[in-house]
Amino acid sequence: MTRPHDAAILELKNLLGPKGWSMERDVLETHNREARGKFEGHADIILFPASTDEVAKAVAICAAHAIAIVPQGGNTGRCGGAVAGQDQVLLNLKRMNRITEIDARDFTATVEAGAILKTIQDAAEEHDLLFPLSLGAEGSCQIGGNLATNAGGLNVIRYGNARDLVLGLEVVLPDGSIWNGLSKLRKDNSGYDLRDLFIGAEGTLGIITKATLKLFPHPKHIATAWVAVPSPEAALDLLALARRTTGDAIAAFELMCGFAHDMSVTHLPNLTRPLASQTDWHVLIELTSSRPTDDLQSLLTDLLGDAMEGELARDATLAQSDAQRKNLWAIREGIPEAQGFEGGSIKHDVSVPVSKVPDLLTRGMAAARDLIPGIRPCPFGHVGDGNIHFNFTQPLDMDKADYLAHWENLNRVIHDIVAGLGGSISAEHGIGQLKRDELAHYASAEKLKLLRAVKAAIDPDNRLNPGKVV
Amino acid sequence: MTRPHDAAILELKNLLGPKGWSMERDVLETHNREARGKFEGHADIILFPASTDEVAKAVAICAAHAIAIVPQGGNTGRCGGAVAGQDQVLLNLKRMNRITEIDARDFTATVEAGAILKTIQDAAEEHDLLFPLSLGAEGSCQIGGNLATNAGGLNVIRYGNARDLVLGLEVVLPDGSIWNGLSKLRKDNSGYDLRDLFIGAEGTLGIITKATLKLFPHPKHIATAWVAVPSPEAALDLLALARRTTGDAIAAFELMCGFAHDMSVTHLPNLTRPLASQTDWHVLIELTSSRPTDDLQSLLTDLLGDAMEGELARDATLAQSDAQRKNLWAIREGIPEAQGFEGGSIKHDVSVPVSKVPDLLTRGMAAARDLIPGIRPCPFGHVGDGNIHFNFTQPLDMDKADYLAHWENLNRVIHDIVAGLGGSISAEHGIGQLKRDELAHYASAEKLKLLRAVKAAIDPDNRLNPGKVV
Numbered sequence: 001m002t003r004p005h006d007a008a009i010l011e012l013k014n015l016l017g018p019k020g021w022s023m024e025r026d027v028l029e030t031h032n033r034e035a036r037g038k039f040e041g042h043a044d045i046i047l048f049p050a051s052t053d054e055v056a057k058a059v060a061i062c063a064a065h066a067i068a069i070v071p072q073g074g075n076t077g078r079c080g081g082a083v084a085g086q087d088q089v090l091l092n093l094k095r096m097n098r099i100t101e102i103d104a105r106d107f108t109a110t111v112e113a114g115a116i117l118k119t120i121q122d123a124a125e126e127h128d129l130l131f132p133l134s135l136g137a138e139g140s141c142q143i144g145g146n147l148a149t150n151a152g153g154l155n156v157i158r159y160g161n162a163r164d165l166v167l168g169l170e171v172v173l174p175d176g177s178i179w180n181g182l183s184k185l186r187k188d189n190s191g192y193d194l195r196d197l198f199i200g201a202e203g204t205l206g207i208i209t210k211a212t213l214k215l216f217p218h219p220k221h222i223a224t225a226w227v228a229v230p231s232p233e234a235a236l237d238l239l240a241l242a243r244r245t246t247g248d249a250i251a252a253f254e255l256m257c258g259f260a261h262d263m264s265v266t267h268l269p270n271l272t273r274p275l276a277s278q279t280d281w282h283v284l285i286e287l288t289s290s291r292p293t294d295d296l297q298s299l300l301t302d303l304l305g306d307a308m309e310g311e312l313a314r315d316a317t318l319a320q321s322d323a324q325r326k327n328l329w330a331i332r333e334g335i336p337e338a339q340g341f342e343g344g345s346i347k348h349d350v351s352v353p354v355s356k357v358p359d360l361l362t363r364g365m366a367a368a369r370d371l372i373p374g375i376r377p378c379p380f381g382h383v384g385d386g387n388i389h390f391n392f393t394q395p396l397d398m399d400k401a402d403y404l405a406h407w408e409n410l411n412r413v414i415h416d417i418v419a420g421l422g423g424s425i426s427a428e429h430g431i432g433q434l435k436r437d438e439l440a441h442y443a444s445a446e447k448l449k450l451l452r453a454v455k456a457a458i459d460p461d462n463r464l465n466p467g468k469v470v
Numbered sequence: 471m472t473r474p475h476d477a478a479i480l481e482l483k484n485l486l487g488p489k490g491w492s493m494e495r496d497v498l499e500t501h502n503r504e505a506r507g508k509f510e511g512h513a514d515i516i517l518f519p520a521s522t523d524e525v526a527k528a529v530a531i532c533a534a535h536a537i538a539i540v541p542q543g544g545n546t547g548r549c550g551g552a553v554a555g556q557d558q559v560l561l562n563l564k565r566m567n568r569i570t571e572i573d574a575r576d577f578t579a580t581v582e583a584g585a586i587l588k589t590i591q592d593a594a595e596e597h598d599l600l601f602p603l604s605l606g607a608e609g610s611c612q613i614g615g616n617l618a619t620n621a622g623g624l625n626v627i628r629y630g631n632a633r634d635l636v637l638g639l640e641v642v643l644p645d646g647s648i649w650n651g652l653s654k655l656r657k658d659n660s661g662y663d664l665r666d667l668f669i670g671a672e673g674t675l676g677i678i679t680k681a682t683l684k685l686f687p688h689p690k691h692i693a694t695a696w697v698a699v700p701s702p703e704a705a706l707d708l709l710a711l712a713r714r715t716t717g718d719a720i721a722a723f724e725l726m727c728g729f730a731h732d733m734s735v736t737h738l739p740n741l742t743r744p745l746a747s748q749t750d751w752h753v754l755i756e757l758t759s760s761r762p763t764d765d766l767q768s769l770l771t772d773l774l775g776d777a778m779e780g781e782l783a784r785d786a787t788l789a790q791s792d793a794q795r796k797n798l799w800a801i802r803e804g805i806p807e808a809q810g811f812e813g814g815s816i817k818h819d820v821s822v823p824v825s826k827v828p829d830l831l832t833r834g835m836a837a838a839r840d841l842i843p844g845i846r847p848c849p850f851g852h853v854g855d856g857n858i859h860f861n862f863t864q865p866l867d868m869d870k871a872d873y874l875a876h877w878e879n880l881n882r883v884i885h886d887i888v889a890g891l892g893g894s895i896s897a898e899h900g901i902g903q904l905k906r907d908e909l910a911h912y913a914s915a916e917k918l919k920l921l922r923a924v925k926a927a928i929d930p931d932n933r934l935n936p937g938k939v940v
Binding site: 185355470 | 575634657659660710761855895
C-alpha cells in the first residue's frame with residue numbers, strides 16, 4: 001500500500017487549517033480502532049472539516065489526487081464500515097455538530113452530521129418533543145453515522161428505523177459537488193428517491209453532511225411490564241393482541257430467553273428479578289402516549305389480564321415506579337455485558353418476518369447444538385421488528401479461543417436458516433466489511449447487479465469508502 | 471413514428487395467448503385515453519400479462535426487438551405517466567389482481583400489482599385490519615400504479631405516503647430479469663435501498679409486479695369535526711396543538727378556503743352547511759383510535775375548547791352520527807366537482823414545509839390576482855402534510871378558453887413561489903410527462919445529474935417508460 005502523497009496532504013492541510021486535520025499517533029489510534037476490535041485501520045491522516053464547504057473541497061482534492069476517502073462518525077459501528085487503509089484518508093464529521101434548528105410547528109430538527117444522537121434527543125426534549133431514535137451508543141454515536149447505517153434500536157416498532165425519521169439530507173458527492181436535499185417536505189414526488197439511496201449506503205455513495213429529522217410529541221405517560229410467556233409463539237400472539245388493543249401505543253416489545261435474563265440478574269449489580277417464577281421466555285413491553293390525560297397502566301393491566309386468560313402469559317408485573325421501570329430495562333440492556341461473564345460469545349444481527357421468529361429460534365438453536373454440543377444459545381432482541389440478536393455463549397467446558405474459532409461456521413449455519421426464512425443477515429448494524437462477502441453470498445444475481453450498477457453510477461471511480469457494502 | 475414490427479407482435483401474442491393482448495379499437499381507446507384528457511396515447515397494442523413470468527418474458531421480447539414499454543395500472547394518474555406512443559407497447563397489469571395473502575400475525579398483505587386499492591382495503595378489513603392508503607380513485611386505481619407514483623391521499627399525516635406502507639417489492643427489470651425483493655422484513659440493512667428506488671419511479675426503472683404491504687389495527691373509534699379558523703396560521707397552530715394533545719391520533723387534517731366550502735355546499739346536492747357563520751378558512755379534523763375502549767369525542771371536544779380559548783378557532787361542530795360525518799367529508803371531497811360549476815380552473819399539486827403554508831397562500835393568491843385580475847383562488851388540501859391543491863377558478867366574466875390559456879403562465883408564477891419556499895412542484899401526483907420539464911427547470915444540476923445517472927444505470931437503453939420523469 002502507498003500513502004497519500006505529500007502534495008495532496010499539503011493541499012488538505014491548507015484547506016482545513018490546524019484544527020482541521022491530525023497526523024498525531026494517539027488521535028489516529030483512537031480513530032483507527034473500532035470498538036469490538038475486529039477491524040483496525042491504518043490511516044496516516046484524519047481530517048476534521050468544520051463545514052459542508054470544507055468537506056466538499058476536501059473530497060474534491062482527494063478526487064483530483066485519486067485518493068479514497070473513508071467517512072467516519074462516532075465510530076461506534078462494529079462492521080468495519082469506518083475503517084481506513086494506509087492509502088486512504090479518514091474524514092471525521094465531529095466538528096460539524098451543530099443543531100441548526102428545532103421547528104416546533106414543523107416538528108423538525110435540522111442538524112449537522114456530527115451531532116451526537118443524545119444531544120439531538122435532549123434538544124428536542126427542551127421543546128417538549130421527541131426524537132425517537134434510541135440505541136446503546138446514543139451518548140457518543142453521531143447522527144450522520146446513524147443515517148449512513150440506517151440504525152435501528154429500541155423504538156423501531158413505534159417510530160420506524162432511522163430511514164423513517166428523515167425528511168431531508170445534504171450530501172457531498174464523490175466529485176466534491178453538494179446535493180442539497182435538505183428538505184422539510186412531508187410529500188415530494190419530484191423524481192427518484194435519492195434520500196433513501198444515501199441512507200444506509202454507509203458512506204459509499206456520498207458523505208451525509210446535514211439532515212432534517214422528524215420530531216414527535218413527547219410521551220407524557222409510560223407503562224412498562226415484564227411478562228413470563230410460555231413460548232416465542234405466545235410472545236408473537238401477545239404482540240398482535242397488544243397492537244390491536246392499545247391503538248399501536250407499543251413503544252418497545254423485547255423478547256429474551258431465560259438464560260439471558262438469568263445472566264443479567266446474576267452477574268450485574270443491583271438488579272432485582274422481576275418475577276419469582278422461572279421461565280424459558282421473557283417479554284418486556286412498554287406503552288407510551290403523548291396524550292396529556294391517559295391511563296396506560298389500566299390499558300396494560302387489561303392487556304395482561306387478557307393475555308393470562310388466553311394463555312399467552314404465565315405471570316406478569318407492571319413497573320409501579322420509575323425505579324422499577326429502570327430495573328426492567330437494565331436487565332434487558334445488560335444482557336450483552338452479562339454475557340461476558342460466561343466466556344466467549346458468537347453473535348448474529350439477523351431479522352426474519354415477525355411470524356417466523358419461532359421457526360428461527362427452534363431451528364437455529366437445534367443447528368447450533370448439533371454443530372457445537374454444549375453451546376448455550378442466548379437469543380434476545382426486538383421481536384416486534386423480527387430482529388433477533390441471536391447470540392450464542394460458549395459451552396462451559398470449552399476454551400474461549402477454541403470456541404471463537406467456530407465463528408464463521410456458526411454464522412454460515414445461522415445465516416442459511418435466516419435466508420431460508422426470507423430473512424436478512426444484517427438487520428440493524430449494517431454491512432461494512434464484516435458482512436460484505438456474506439451479502440454477496442446470499443443476494444440474488446439480480447440484486448447484486450443492481451447494487452453494483454448504483455455504486456458505479458454514483459461513484460464511478462470508487463473513491464468513497466471503497467471495499468464496504470458492495 | 472414507426473410501429474412495433476410484426477415479428478415482435480407475433481412473439482408477444484404467442485407468449486400471452488388470446489386473453490393476454492388486444493389490438494381492438496375500443497380497448498385501445500379506453501387505455502390510451504387519460505382521465506383529465508390532457509394526454510392521449512397512440513399504442514396499437516396493449517398487453518395483459520397474467521403472471522410475473524409473462525411480464526418478464528414480454529419485457530425480454532420487447533428488449534430483444536428494441537421496443538419501449540409503457541406500464542399501466544388503473545390509468546387514473548393525470549400526468550401523462552401511463553401514456554404510450556405508436557412505436558411503444560402498452561402493458562397493463564389488471565389481470566394480475568390477486569391478493570395472495572393477508573397475514574394477521576405479521577400485519578402484512580401480499581398482493582399482485584393489478585389489485586384494485588379498494589379490494590385490498592376490503593380484504594384487510596375482513597381481518598379487522600387497515601390498509602390506510604386512501605384516495606379519490608381507490609375504486610379503480612391499482613396498487614402497482616399507487617406505488618409507482620408514491621401516491622399520497624387522505625391519511626398521510628397518520629400513516630405516511632404509499633412509500634411508507636411497503637415492506638417488499640417484486641420488480642421486472644428492463645432486461646426482463648426479475649428482482650425478488652418481496653420481503654416481509656421490518657428491518658433489513660443488506661445493501662442499498664432498492665425498494666424505495668422503484669417506488670415513485672413511475673415505471674421508468676422497472677415494472678412492479680407484486681408488493682408486500684403493511685397493515686394496521688383497524689380503527690374502532692372515529693371523531694370528526696368541522697372548524698372555522700381565523701387564518702391558515704391558526705390552522706397550523708391548531709394542528710400542532712392537536713398533535714400534542716391527541717397522541718398523534720390525527721388521521722386527517724384538511725384546510726379549505728371559504729370559496730371552496732361555499733361552492734361545495736351550493737352546487738352539490740344534499741349537503742348541509744356545518745356551521746351557520748361565514749368564515750374565510752375551514753378545517754376538517756378527524757381522529758381515529760384502534761383501542762377497543764376510547765373516548766375520542768371527549769378528546770376532540772377538549773381540543774376544540776382549548777382552540778377556542780386560544781383563538782385558534784372561531785366556531786366548531788362535532789359530527790354526532792355517521793351521516794353527519796359523511797356530510798363533512800362530502801363537502802371536502804366534492805370541491806373538485808363543485809369547481810366545475812364555476813368555469814375553468816387551473817390546478818397545482820404542490821407542497822411546502824408545513825410552517826410555510828400561510829406564506830404560500832398569501833403570496834400565491836396575491837401573485838395570481840396580479841397576473842389575472844378577478845381570478846378566484848380555491849386552495850384546499852392536506853395541510854397537515856404541507857400539501858395544498860392550489861387551484862384557481864376563472865374570473866366570473868372571462869371566457870373559459872381564454873382563462874385556461876394562462877395555465878402555464880400561472881404554473882410558472884406559483885411554482886416559482888413554491889420553489890422559493892423550499893417546496894415541491896409535485897407533491898402526490900407524480901411527474902409523468904406533465905411536469906418533466908418543470909422538474910428539470912427547478913431541480914439543481916446535482917440532483918438532475920443523480921437522477922439521470924440512476925436511470926442510465928438501471929435502464930441503460932431507455933426501454934421502460936421513456937420520456938417520463940427524467
